[in-house]
């Protein structure tokens with residue numbers, strides 16, 4: 001019998017939800033007719049990524065080299081039953097975990113970094129630049145760039161940069177260059193610092209700096225989340241899960257994941273929605289960044305400098321400065337348009353998790369499953385624990401995507 005870890009489980013095509021959405025996805029728009037931000041995407045993204053961004057094709061072949069690298073970075077990631085957690089919660093149903101922390105960089109972010117670096121090199125560019133919040137995306141970008149033989153430069157949100165000094169070391173070890181954002185390396189960063197030298201930074205600002213830097217230095221910009229192409233690459237999570245569930249003979253009643261920009265969540269949930277049409281779905285966000293419950297579903301900018309196009313999404317505003325919470329990856333003001341549409345239509349529910357509940361969930365998870373989960377993933381675990389505690393039906397199978405490990409985020413427990 002096939003094992004859930006067999007490399008044949010790695011898909012050879014990615015899934016794009018756009019043609020399966022209930023309505024046509026509102027397209028990105030330009031706010032400034034003289035300076036088209038959509039045209040700008042042509043300059044900063046590899047052509048293959050642009051094509052995937054706007055395609056109505058449901059499936060895209062994964063290049064063979066990318067499939068091979070997926071096998072080397074820990075794919076398929078494990079899917080297993082969380083018996084320790086079930087026991088601690090006295091739950092008679094099942095809790096299943098898909099564990100993206102098992103990749104070499106410790107999160108799902110590498111799933112999209114690999115193809116983006118691969119296309120960048122294939123199209124003849126010498127390097128990539130991007131932003132990072134918690135540091136997971138920056139690390140994944142640097143590893144992918146180094147494996148592809150190109151350079152990488154990372155703008156890391158200053159508050160996270162200061163909280164997590166090990167991120168700088170690991171990014172440099174892998175051969176990348178990292179700077180805290182806002183920085184003096186871009187006009188936008190310099191302008192922000194001149195107004196507030198102690199600005200903690202936001203993902204929106206770091207994105208603006210990375211895009212400006214890519215344009216100035218003729219580099220390609222790597223998309224960390226939010227964009228359709230990224231959610232498409234991340235579909236490896238859900239596609240693998242579908243096959244692993246078949247092997248285990250399991251069917252989920254509830255799907256739970258955490259949401260920063262929506263990439264691990266969309267990548268996990270969207271492929272499964274094709275088969276499991278009746279499942280309850282929960283998107284877990286930080287209470288401090290309550291984009292679905294307090295944000296508006298509207299056209300808004302991806303980045304603070306308003307360089308990138310405006311997209312229709314749930315947003316707290318592109319100049320929103322979230323509290324300095326520990327889960328840096330969830331501090332983004334918006335969420336992917338496809339996910340936003342499904343939350344707006346009521347198909348996907350949202351759940352805001354406060355810091356204390358997340359810390360408790362992370363501790364319980366470490367002690368019952370032996371896994372130090374990423375603070376971001378702790379939100380999904382906390383939502384699952386809440387669901388179990390408030391649910392009278394003790395038979396449901398709850399499937400949680402644990403997007404990363406938190407072994408480099410230990411500083412959050414010092415406080």
Ligand SMILES: Cc1ncc(COP(=O)(O)O)c(C=O)c1O
Pocket residue numbers: 107108133134135136137224225226258259260261262263264265328329330374376377403404405
């Ligand atoms: C481990 C982990 N999970 C989740 C996220 C949130 O991002 P996304 O919503 O794109 O999956 C991040 C972002 O940095 C992360 O590092």
